[in-house]
Amino acid sequence: MKSDKYENNEYYRMQNLPYEKFISYGSQSLTDSELLAILLRTGTKGINVRKLAETVLAKSARYGNGLLGLYHVPLKELQQIDGIGKVKAIQLKTVAELCTRMAQAKAKRNLSFHSPKSVAEYYMERFRHENVEHIMLLLFDSGLHLIEESILSKGTVNASLVSPREVFIHALQAQAAGIMLLHNHPGGNPIPSDNDIRVTERIEQIGMLTDIPLYDHIILGDNQYFSFQESRLMAQAPYSGSVIQEREG
Numbered sequence: 001m002k003s004d005k006y007e008n009n010e011y012y013r014m015q016n017l018p019y020e021k022f023i024s025y026g027s028q029s030l031t032d033s034e035l036l037a038i039l040l041r042t043g044t045k046g047i048n049v050r051k052l053a054e055t056v057l058a059k060s061a062r063y064g065n066g067l068l069g070l071y072h073v074p075l076k077e078l079q080q081i082d083g084i085g086k087v088k089a090i091q092l093k094t095v096a097e098l099c100t101r102m103a104q105a106k107a108k109r110n111l112s113f114h115s116p117k118s119v120a121e122y123y124m125e126r127f128r129h130e131n132v133e134h135i136m137l138l139l140f141d142s143g144l145h146l147i148e149e150s151i152l153s154k155g156t157v158n159a160s161l162v163s164p165r166e167v168f169i170h171a172l173q174a175q176a177a178g179i180m181l182l183h184n185h186p187g188g189n190p191i192p193s194d195n196d197i198r199v200t201e202r203i204e205q206i207g208m209l210t211d212i213p214l215y216d217h218i219i220l221g222d223n224q225y226f227s228f229q230e231s232r233l234m235a236q237a238p239y240s241g242s243v244i245q246e247r248e249g
Contacts, residue, residue: 017050018030018034018035018037018038018049021034022038032067033050033053033054033057034050034053035053036056037052037053039092040052040053040083040084044082044083047082047083052084055082056070056081056084056092059073059077059078059081060072060073067096068129070093071096071097071099071100072129072131075089075090075093078093113138113140113144113146113215114144116225116229116230119180119182120220120225123182123218123220124220124225127184127220128184128222130184130186131186132154132155132186133154133155133184133185134151134153134154134183134184135151135152135153135155135183136151137150137152137179137180138180139170139171139176139178139179140177140178140179140215141176142178144178144215147174147176148174148176152167162199164203167206168207168210171210171212172210172212176212177212178212178213178215179203179207179212179213179214179215180214180215180216180217181200181216181218182217182218182219182220183196183217183219183220184220185220185221187221188221188224189221190220190224190225192219192226192233196217196219197233200228215229216228216229216230217229
């Protein structure tokens with residue numbers, strides 16, 4: 001039982017309210033700021049821990065929605081908040097990284113390279129925090145087992161360039177039996193650009209000539225993706241219109 005000293009102490013009550021709510025109602029009942037308050041443990045002079053957590057969220061909101069912004073907010077900028085020193089700033093950045101890795105691990109359980117949806121869900125977690133385009137090449141053996149993955153290029157926020165020559169140098173060196181391309185659209189819309197379509201057609205044509213087929217080109221957006229294979233924008237099937245797939249969950 002708490003002593004009267006603590007029961008009547010407003011500072012103590014405000015510091016520990018998120019803990020008490022967690023015990024009574026579970027973690028899902030807590031707001032983002034309350035979850036951060038538990039992590040931060042204490043506030044600073046004149047600022048209780050809940051208010052400090054709200055300040056952290058306000059700072060991270062400049063870099064993304066809610067808790068997602070913690071991944072991008074610079075460590076030094078977190079330390080500019082009164083009450084957030086180096087240790088607490090590192091703790092916050094560590095939690096952001098842990099959340100990303102947990103999401104990747106969850107997506108990997110369902111990863112199948114026969115399914116564009118599962119491929120998109122897995123790699124979406126890898127690229128969702130990137131603010132420039134990345135083009136990734138996946139190399140496979142004859143059983144569609146992943147041999148190697150590599151980043152071919154990192155572009156500007158608007159575009160990234162990929163060389164078909166570079167693609168097949170990688171494929172030949174690895175003795176790959178097939179390839180797949182993925183890239184992200186930082187703006188969130190996965191609809192392919194004219195350049196995306198031209199590059200895909202060119203790589204597919206060269207793949208036919210070299211007997212190293214392009215299985216798919218998947219564009220990752222904000223919780224949605226575009227698969228050239230599913231949308232029938234590849235030679236294996238007639239085109240029947242764009243298909244943008246929403247990610248579940």
